[in-house]
Amino acid sequence: MSLITQKVPIYLLDVASALNERPAFAVGDSVRVVVRFPVGHYRVPIYLRGKTGIVESIIASPAVDNETEGFGQNAGSKLHYYRIAIPMTEIWHDYVGAPTDSVRIEIYETWLEEDSK
């Protein structure tokens, strides 16, 4: 480990580089898609907001938080994506099909919270 001795430009001090950050959720965790409705184009479909699923796999962070970057703010960190399995019957009360049928989708860490049920 080496201490940072050189002068860092002040604007970089706010940029928290979180490379190698540990994922907040583990495979098998029960998680809920956050319920919020920000104005603009977001990649979390409305039909999944507030729904509960299980983490199937963790996707190594291939990108910055594009929602923040998209508005011209330096996101400065790399959080994880999670592939989530959500039963069809959790989403549609009148679903016609097998109870094991499910939706699988990748959701960014900022859109998930622990399911405390």
Added chain:
Amino acid sequence: MKRHGHTEKNEHSHDHLHEEISETSKPGYYEIMETAVRELLCEKQIIHSSEIRRQIEVLDSRTPALGAKVVAHAWVDPEFKARLIEDGRKGCEELGISFYDDTQLIVLENTEKVHNLIVCTLCSCYPRPVLGLPPDWYKLKPFRARAIYEPRAVLAEFGTTIPDDVEIRVSDSTAIVRYLVLPMRPDGTENLTEERLAELVTRDSMIGVVRALNPSEEQEK
């Protein structure tokens, strides 16, 4: 409208009228915005117009034949299949299929117990590097809305009946990940070459709306 009567004798002599190929409607909001951004990027010399043209050429050069090659190779080489499922993008790159964007690829294997279907409910995300451009129905709202809500009914309309003891997994593409369905290898194909196997793998089977062709169906084409 147009008369369009091809007779057997007169296969295609153009004695009938076709719609002129032209753009007559005014550009919409997003078309104007795209033009403005593109011109700005070129004027500021961030990218060159020839790079845009070249990229369109690359996009148009991709076809489902690439995906079929990947699937057929996975059918004959279990070690490759394992690597492909571990990391779809790397697996395709192994076969010389380049990815020109930042998307990752998850390959979803269909089995006796699991049937995968892909959709993009938000727009038209599609594994373009390996399948080329998506079919129109994939981009239209009826498929996008219904695939996620009543996948079994949608599959039945494609002629695909999935028994109730088979689990259906609908993968909804969003920002960064694309999917490719690895259909089941049809019965009676043990003696086929990899090239012949690839001919059984259609575009729609890699979206998950149908199964791969069996050899007799392939001959009927």
